[in-house]
Amino acid sequence: xxxxxxxxxxxxxxxxxxxxxxxxxxxxxxxxxxxxxxxxxxxxxxxxxxxxxxxxxxxxxxxxxxxxxxxxxxxxxxxxxxxxxxxxxxxxxxxxxxxxxxxxxxxxxxxxxxxxxxxxxxxxxxxxxxxxxxxxxxxxxxxxxxxxxxxxxxxxxxxxxxxxxxxxxxxxxxxxxxxxxxxxxxxxxxxxxxxxxxxxxxxxxxxxxxxxx
Amino acid sequence: xxxxxxxxxxxxxxxxxxxxxxxxxxxxxxxxxxxxxxxxxxxxxxxxxxxxxxxxxxxxxxxxxxxxxxxxxxxxxxxxxxxxxxxxxxxxxxxxxxxxxxxxxxxxxxxxxxxxxxxxxxxxxxxxxxxxxxxxxxxxxxxxxxxxxxxxxxxxxxxxxxxxxxxxxxxxxxxxxxxxxxxxxxxxxxxxxxxxxxxxxxxxxxxxxxxxxxxxxxxxxxxxxxxxxxxxxxxxxxxxxxxxxxxxxxxxxxxxxxxxxxxxxxxxxxxxxxxxxxxxxxxx
Numbered sequence: 001x002x003x004x005x006x007x008x009x010x011x012x013x014x015x016x017x018x019x020x021x022x023x024x025x026x027x028x029x030x031x032x033x034x035x036x037x038x039x040x041x042x043x044x045x046x047x048x049x050x051x052x053x054x055x056x057x058x059x060x061x062x063x064x065x066x067x068x069x070x071x072x073x074x075x076x077x078x079x080x081x082x083x084x085x086x087x088x089x090x091x092x093x094x095x096x097x098x099x100x101x102x103x104x105x106x107x108x109x110x111x112x113x114x115x116x117x118x119x120x121x122x123x124x125x126x127x128x129x130x131x132x133x134x135x136x137x138x139x140x141x142x143x144x145x146x147x148x149x150x151x152x153x154x155x156x157x158x159x160x161x162x163x164x165x166x167x168x169x170x171x172x173x174x175x176x177x178x179x180x181x182x183x184x185x186x187x188x189x190x191x192x193x194x195x196x197x198x199x200x201x202x203x204x205x206x207x208x209x210x211x212x213x
Numbered sequence: 214x215x216x217x218x219x220x221x222x223x224x225x226x227x228x229x230x231x232x233x234x235x236x237x238x239x240x241x242x243x244x245x246x247x248x249x250x251x252x253x254x255x256x257x258x259x260x261x262x263x264x265x266x267x268x269x270x271x272x273x274x275x276x277x278x279x280x281x282x283x284x285x286x287x288x289x290x291x292x293x294x295x296x297x298x299x300x301x302x303x304x305x306x307x308x309x310x311x312x313x314x315x316x317x318x319x320x321x322x323x324x325x326x327x328x329x330x331x332x333x334x335x336x337x338x339x340x341x342x343x344x345x346x347x348x349x350x351x352x353x354x355x356x357x358x359x360x361x362x363x364x365x366x367x368x369x370x371x372x373x374x375x376x377x378x379x380x381x382x383x384x385x386x387x388x389x390x391x392x393x394x395x396x397x398x399x400x401x402x403x404x405x406x407x408x409x410x411x412x413x414x415x416x417x418x419x420x421x422x423x424x425x426x427x428x429x430x431x432x433x434x435x436x437x438x439x440x441x442x443x444x445x446x447x448x449x450x451x452x453x454x455x456x457x458x459x460x461x462x463x464x465x466x467x468x469x470x471x472x473x474x475x476x477x478x479x480x481x482x483x484x485x486x487x488x489x490x491x492x493x494x495x496x497x
Contacts, residue, residue, distance in 0.1 A: 003284035003285070005328060005363065005365065006283065006284055006313065006316060006327070007316070009325060010317075010319070013323075013325075023328075023364050024362065024364070025363075026398075026428060027362070028400075028428055028429070029429055032429060033429050034427075034429045034434060035434060036360075036361060038436055042323040043322060043323045046323055050322070080322065082291075083250055083278025083315065085322065086250070086253060086254055122254070123256065123257050123259070124255055124256055125255035126256035126257065126261075
């Protein structure tokens with residue numbers, strides 16, 4: 001029965017210690033280990049390759065061999081659940097945070113999180129950003145990933161700006177978000193609005209109708 | 214149901230790294246082919262490039278993740294994504310593989326082989342009916358490159374494909390490199406495979422590179438790697454096919470170790486020369 005052979009075949013792809021699936025053969029001999037290994041290697045290189053494409057900065061930091069070994073360890077425990085490999089590895093950062101050989105690279109999971117966000121921005125639906133005004137200087141530690149048209153951009157946000165933006169993204173009104181952010185050190189509403197507009201993070205302004213105004 | 218209708222010319226698999234070169238001037242190509250799954254994001258640069266190409270060229274959308282050969286049901290969400298993509302670009306052709314790639318909830322990301330039996334035949338035909346009904350278009354089914362055989366198989370691959378096509382009305386995509394790879398791996402004559410193939414159902418041909426290794430007993434084991442130029446025996450087999458079919462839309466696939474644009478374009482140019490010769494023979 002064919003579903004059983006597909007069960008055995010899939011098991012042998014995932015568990016590399018298993019022999020070629022029972023019921024398969026080759027003309028040249030009874031134990032087609034190398035033939036079976038072609039499929040196994042295709043699966044492994046396909047999944048590690050998908051992760052390498054999605055996380056190029058992390059790969060450059062640790063080197064190709066280390067990255068492939070780390071990606072394979074991840075793929076064995078967390079194989080994709082969808083044919084959409086564009087978004088495979090959204091929880092790769094959490095795995096890397098617990099991956100013993102990468103323990104010394106405390107920043108690596110955050111690099112991977114940033115690249116994951118970058119990937120989502122790259123493939124996000126197209127929207128036309130609002131026109132920006134003049135820009136002012138800024139510093140900070142929180143990152144904002146935007147894609148105003150076709151180019152992905154990563155900006156650092158000040159803590160108060162990040163809180164302001166997060167409140168807006170959560171559906172707060174401009175007034176409420178500004179009031180909360182003003183309680184944080186160094187918040188300048190005008191400057192924050194200009195900078196966020198400039199980044200292309202906003203696509204529309206909605207009137208608040210909740211009070212019947 | 215929309216019939217598959219690619220121009221009977223040479224095309225190439227589109228790679229984003231070639232976009233600037235392609236867009237700089239008109240290319241002497243009949244069509245571009247893309248892997249469906251690379252265009253399933255909502256927007257951004259991939260769609261901007263594809264929409265630009267679509268203005269000037271015919272398009273073939275080639276799926277690599279639908280798992281038509283699995284005994285389990287098709288992934289409805291994935292089929293919906295394919296429909297969205299086909300509705301967005303209205304490609305001249307949609308094709309997929311005689312293979313499976315998902316098992317349970319896990320996507321294995323490879324084109325895995327299936328036994329050829331009455332049971333699998335019925336299942337594959339059922340899946341293709343579902344695809345064609347959903348997409349409202351004829352699909353093409355591609356012959357696989359295989360490395361192993363199944364003891365339980367009772368039907369030859371060529372007969373299996375012919376019967377699937379007869380039952381569902383789907384067209385066939387004959388991958389000439391896959392024929393050469395699989396025939397070598399199973400010590401069969403590739404020309405005899407072509408003799409048995411239902412060539413009247415073929416709407417597209419694929420050409421690509423493979424690499425040479427050996428199996429456990431030291432015999433040739435070819436791997437469908439798409440990382441080299443098309444080899445001489447595959448060009449010869451392609452001419453054998455064209456002599457029988459006349460000109461058919463032909464794709465050059467090069468997915469790994471991707472060469473500079475002129476190299477890939479020259480491969481397509483070589484295929485176009487053979488297509489022109491086939492057309493001249495037809496006219497004579």
